[in-house]
Amino acid sequence: MIVLFPLTILILCICLTIQFGQTLLNNLFIDKLFHVLGGIVASISIAGVIWHFSQKNLISITDPIAFRLLVFGLLCFVIICWEIIEYVFGRDILVLTYADTIFDFAYSLIGGVCGYLI
Numbered sequence: 570m571i572v573l574f575p576l577t578i579l580i581l582c583i584c585l586t587i588q589f590g591q592t593l594l595n596n597l598f599i600d601k602l603f604h605v606l607g608g609i610v611a612s613i614s615i616a617g618v619i620w621h622f623s624q625k626n627l628i629s630i631t632d633p634i635a636f637r638l639l640v641f642g643l644l645c646f647v648i649i650c651w652e653i654i655e656y657v658f659g660r661d662i663l664v665l666t667y668a669d670t671i672f673d674f675a676y677s678l679i680g681g682v683c684g685y686l687i
Contacts (some may be wrong), residue, residue: 571617574610578603591663601676608648608680608685614645616685617675644681648674 582603586594594600619639622628630636652670655663 571621575607575614578607578610582607586663590593595664595669596616601672604673605680607651608644608677608682609684610649611677612640612644612681612684613687615647617642619643634646638667640685641681642683645678648677651677 585599588648591600592662594603616636619628619636623630630639652673654668655673656665
C-alpha cells in the first residue's frame with residue numbers, strides 16, 4: 570500500500586493529462602487536486618516507511634516530535650523532487666510557470682499536512 574497509492578495517483582494523473590490535456594486540467598483545478606492528493610499519499614507513505622523501519626529496528630525514533638519533523642522534512646524533499654522531475658521531463662508538454670510551481674508546492678504541502686493528520 571505504501572508504494573501502490575502514490576503510483577496509482579501518478580498513473581491516474583498521467584492518463585488524465587494525456588486524455589484531456591494539461592490546459593483543461595489546469596482550468597478545472599484538477600491539477601491542484603492531484604497535488605493535494607499526492608501530498609496526502611506521500612505523507613502517509615513516508616510516515617508508514619519510517620514506522621516500518623522503526624518496527625524493524627533499522628532506525629530508532631522515540632521522540633514523537635522528531636518523528637513529525639522527519640516526516641515533514643521528507644515530505645518537503647519529495648515535493649521539491651517532484652517539481653524538479655515535472656520540470657525536467659514535462660517542460661515541453663506542460664505549461665510551467667513560476668506561479669504554477671509555487672501553487673503546486675503550496676497545495677502539495679497542504680495535502681501532506683492533512684495526510685499527516687490523518
